[in-house]
Amino acid sequence: ARAAAMPILAGLNPEQLAAVTLPPEHALILAGAGSGKTRVLTTRIAWLLQTGQISPGGILAVTFTNKAAKEMLTRLTAMLPLNARGMWIGTFHGLCNRLLRAHYKLANLPQAFQILDTQDQLSAIKRLYKQHNVDDERFPAKQMQWFIAGCKEDGERPGDVAVHDADSRRKVEIYQLYEEQCQREGVVDFGELMLRSYELLRDNDAVRDHYRRRFRHVLIDEFQDTNRLQYAWVKMIVGLPGEGGGAVMAVGDDDQSIYAFRGARVGNMADFVREFHVQHQIKLEQNYRSHSNILDSANALIAHNTKRLGKSLRTDQGAGEPVRVYEAPSDFAEAEWVVDEMRQLVKGEGMARKEIAVLYRSNAQSRVLETQLFNAGVPYRVYGGLRFFERAEVKHALAYLRLLENPRDDTSFLRVVNFPPRGIGARSIEQLQDAARAAGTALADAVASVPGKAGANLAAFVARIDVLREQTEGQTLREIIERMLDDSGLLEHYRAERDGADRVENLQELVNAAESFVTQEGFGRDAVALPVDETAALTQSPASQGLDPNAPLLNEPIAAPPGVVDEDTGETLSPLAAFLTHAALEAGDNQAQAGQDAVQLMTVHASKGLEFDAVFITGLEEGLFPHENSLSDFEGLEEERRLMYVAITRARQRLYLCHAQTRLLHGQTRYNVRSRFLEELPEGALKWLTPRQGGFASIAAAQSGGHRARPAWGNSAIYPDMVASAPLPPRKAEPEHGIRTGAKVFHNKFGEGQVMAVEGSGDDARAQVNFPRHGLKWLALAVAKLTVVE
Numbered sequence: 005a006r007a008a009a010m011p012i013l014a015g016l017n018p019e020q021l022a023a024v025t026l027p028p029e030h031a032l033i034l035a036g037a038g039s040g041k042t043r044v045l046t047t048r049i050a051w052l053l054q055t056g057q058i059s060p061g062g063i064l065a066v067t068f069t070n071k072a073a074k075e076m077l078t079r080l081t082a083m084l085p086l087n088a089r090g091m092w093i094g095t096f097h098g099l100c101n102r103l104l105r106a107h108y109k110l111a112n113l114p115q116a117f118q119i120l121d122t123q124d125q126l127s128a129i130k131r132l133y134k135q136h137n138v139d140d141e142r143f144p145a146k147q148m149q150w151f152i153a154g155c156k157e158d159g160e161r162p163g164d165v166a167v168h169d170a171d172s173r174r175k176v177e178i179y180q181l182y183e184e185q186c187q188r189e190g191v192v193d194f195g196e197l198m199l200r201s202y203e204l205l206r207d208n209d210a211v212r213d214h215y216r217r218r219f220r221h222v223l224i225d226e227f228q229d230t231n232r233l234q235y236a237w238v239k240m241i242v243g244l245p246g247e248g249g250g251a252v253m254a255v256g257d258d259d260q261s262i263y264a265f266r267g268a269r270v271g272n273m274a275d276f277v278r279e280f281h282v283q284h285q286i287k288l289e290q291n292y293r294s295h296s297n298i299l300d301s302a303n304a305l306i307a308h309n310t311k312r313l314g315k316s317l318r319t320d321q322g323a324g325e326p327v328r329v330y331e332a333p334s335d336f337a338e339a340e341w342v343v344d345e346m347r348q349l350v351k352g353e354g355m356a357r358k359e360i361a362v363l364y365r366s367n368a369q370s371r372v373l374e375t376q377l378f379n380a381g382v383p384y385r386v387y388g389g390l391r392f393f394e395r396a397e398v399k400h401a402l403a404y405l406r407l408l409e410n411p412r413d414d415t416s417f418l419r420v421v422n423f424p425p426r427g428i429g430a431r432s433i434e435q436l437q438d439a440a441r442a443a444g445t446a447l448a449d450a451v452a453s454v455p456g457k458a459g460a461n462l463a464a465f466v467a468r469i470d471v472l473r474e475q476t477e478g479q480t481l482r483e484i485i486e487r488m489l490d491d492s493g494l495l496e497h498y499r500a501e502r503d504g505a506d507r508v509e510n511l512q513e514l515v516n517a518a519e520s521f522v523t524q525e526g527f528g529r530d531a532v533a534l535p536v537d538e539t540a541a542l543t544q545s546p547a548s549q550g551l552d553p554n555a556p557l558l559n560e561p562i563a564a565p566p567g568v569v570d571e572d573t574g575e576t577l578s579p580l581a582a583f584l585t586h587a588a589l590e591a592g593d594n595q596a597q598a599g600q601d602a603v604q605l606m607t608v609h610a611s612k613g614l615e616f617d618a619v620f621i622t623g624l625e626e627g628l629f630p631h632e633n634s635l636s637d638f639e640g641l642e643e644e645r646r647l648m649y650v651a652i653t654r655a656r657q658r659l660y661l662c663h664a665q666t667r668l669l670h671g672q673t674r675y676n677v678r679s680r681f682l683e684e685l686p687e688g689a690l691k692w693l694t695p696r697q698g699g700f701a702s703i704a705a706a707q708s709g710g711h712r713a714r715p716a717w718g719n720s721a722i723y724p725d726m727v728a729s730a731p732l733p734p735r736k737a738e739p740e741h742g743i744r745t746g747a748k749v750f751h752n753k754f755g756e757g758q759v760m761a762v763e764g765s766g767d768d769a770r771a772q773v774n775f776p777r778h779g780l781k782w783l784a785l786a787v788a789k790l791t792v793v794e
């Protein structure tokens with residue numbers, strides 16, 4: 005009763021309250037979307053802290069995204085006055101990074117090790133291919149990337165991988181070479197973060213025991229999407245019953261398991277219950293998010309899946325508006341309709357733009373929507389598109405910064421050695437790579453062995469970086485970045501470019517990003533490991549942690565294990581290294597339009613755990629959603645349906661489902677049939693805005709156009725993006741604008757380019773043009789004055 009009187013517990017239903025106030029024992033909360041799982045986790049942390057059962061340092065909480073981690077911290081600090089520093093709340097990757105920073109020596113890494121994002125990793129593999137003459141046709145680099153990630157997820161080093169033929173032997177050799185290259189360059193990829201920290205715990209008794217004693221409460225959100233290695237990592241850092249670790253509370257929803265293609269294992273839930281002798285299993289059945297038309301749709305849809313643990317959800321919110329279904333003649337028209345409806349919601353009903361989300365199955369779908377939103381002047385944000393930290397100019401700048409931290413970072417070296425151009429040709433770089441390989445050194449250490457002018461240029465480049473490193477020593481992050489932008493020649497280079505203004509802006513934005521990184525309390529340097537702080541937190545008195553001094557801290561005093569601090573120097577990570585880590589880990593979370601009220605665009609995958617007042621789900625077409633790569637197997641189709649379940653359950657008040665008869669994807673027009681998922685929804689919850697006819701049930705009728713694109717089956721099932729469809733015969737009639745696919749055209753701003761695709765007619769006609777200097781662009785032909793060159 006005393007507990008229920010606490011303000012943080014007010015409003016919880018009996019099951020939620022029971023979960024929040026469970027004794028410190030292992031527990032699994034299995035519940036559907038919007039039932040308050042994440043809220044239970046956050047409230048439990050607050051309750052544990054407020055009742056003095058634990059200090060912030062004793063908590064380990066795993067979230068699915070960086071954004072979720074921030075949200076959790078924000079909510080906690082709003083509920084309680086507390087020092088967030090000691091708390092380990094983050095994604096698996098973020099927490100592993102923190103662990104490796106704190107024990108970099110034991111983990112055999114340089115202190116300033118850098119993180120390779122997926123793109124960096126791919127270019128590292130391609131570079132290795134060149135050096136070792138690997139046949140890219142036989143072992144496509146992308147496939148190799150997935151192979152390596154898969155091995156790491158299974159906890160397998162090259163020596164552990166089973167080899168059964170010449171090809172698999174070669175693959176393992178490449179994996180081995182890749183590992184050597186990363187080690188030499190002091191870089192780790194995402195999989196390596198996990199595996200290396202797992203091995204660190206496995207192989208160092210003192211470190212492992214330390215964390216097992218320290219983390220009395222381990223809380224994991226979205227547990228259904230953990231992979232094998234992540235679960236093994238949890239077992240390692242907590243220990244099984246009898247091994248002295250704390251209590252695990254895992255929350256999850258088997259119906260929302262959507263990352264099997266990336267190795268997630270729903271079976272981890274059953275394993276957890278068995279291996280940890282879980283005594284508390286709680287189901288939450290009240291949904292607090294959605295009106296019942298929306299929830300009924302979700303429930304009816306997911307009932308079509310056979311592999312389920314079985315849960316039900318109810319809501320007290322009332323029926324609300326019906327779910328609206330709309331069929332558009334084209335993707336273009338679909339986007340127009342979405343934008344119109346959105347306007348209605350904002351203008352007519354006063355809905356905030358940030359409360360409106362457009363969800364799609366494949367990233368490529370965002371472009372048409374973006375064009376429409378842009379033309380209509382509606383501010384929007386894209387999650388997971390080309391993110392700030394992934395833009396070329398920003399990556400160039402980061403490469404310079406990484407070289408300041410670590411001169412042996414060959415990936416960064418190659419990225420900028422001749423950018424801006426400084427007369428170093430491909431031939432000299434090859435020579436340099438040969439020399440470095442022969443001597444077993446980093447590229448920067450081998451410049452002396454390249455003869456002639458090129459050699460001098462290379463040496464000058466290395467000297468320039470060295471000087472910059474010396475001169476910026478001890479400076480603030482802002483000073484370092486500003487200086488780098490000048491001295492590297494990057495700013496000057498883009499200023500001189502005719503269309504470089506955007507890029508210059510992005511570079512300047514980098515300074516802002518760094519600034520806010522440093523000043524943001526709790527997320528700046530503190531979010532990245534500061535080894536000294538960690539140890540200090542363990543040996544300080546409870547009073548100094550902003551807690552009730554009478555509250556029990558931990559049962560036993562804990563001595564710092566070897567390796568937590570850099571014993572020689574007591575050094576902490578430099579702000580620059582911390583910022584670079586932040587850039588690599590949080591690529592998606594930086595916002596060019598922070599603070600602006602903007603409509604949210606994202607893939608369904610990226611929407612997990614989020615909620616919005618209104619949700620549009622676009623592209624509900626067979627082959628797109630469900631995705632064509634999944635249609636061949638039953639498991640794949642069930643995963644697509646779970647994905648649809650996730651999408652539907654993001655909506656609080658309004659849900660719009662739309663599909664288009666034709667769609668242009670990857671330069672090809674596809675004629676699509678309405679998604680089977682629409683047929684699986686309860687009629688009573690829907691309102692068809694366009695006549696309901698045809699559809700999946702009558703494919704033949706819908707094929708009257710004659711050119712239904714055939715799905716291209718391939719080995720790309722693991723890529724969330726679309727594969728191209730079979731080409732259609734070219735259009736016969738010459739369109740009135742006279743722009744044909746394949747034509748060379750001239751544009752006032754972008755110069756000469758080649759037309760890759762044309763579609764629409766009259767005012768709606770548009771063309772996709774590839775400009776050598778500017779990349780692929782979509783142009784409205786009524787506006788862009790294109791002249792045909794040949």
Ligand code: ATP
Binds near residue numbers: 037042613
């Ligand atoms: P998902 O499966 O999508 O991650 P979830 O189970 O984690 O959902 P939450 O995001 O925690 O659900 O909660 C959904 C919404 O319901 C949130 O807006 C939350 O604040 C609200 N909510 C949760 N519990 C209650 C409650 N007892 N009373 C009122 N609102 C609640």
Ligand code: MG
Binds near residue numbers: 041
């Ligand atoms: Mg949640």
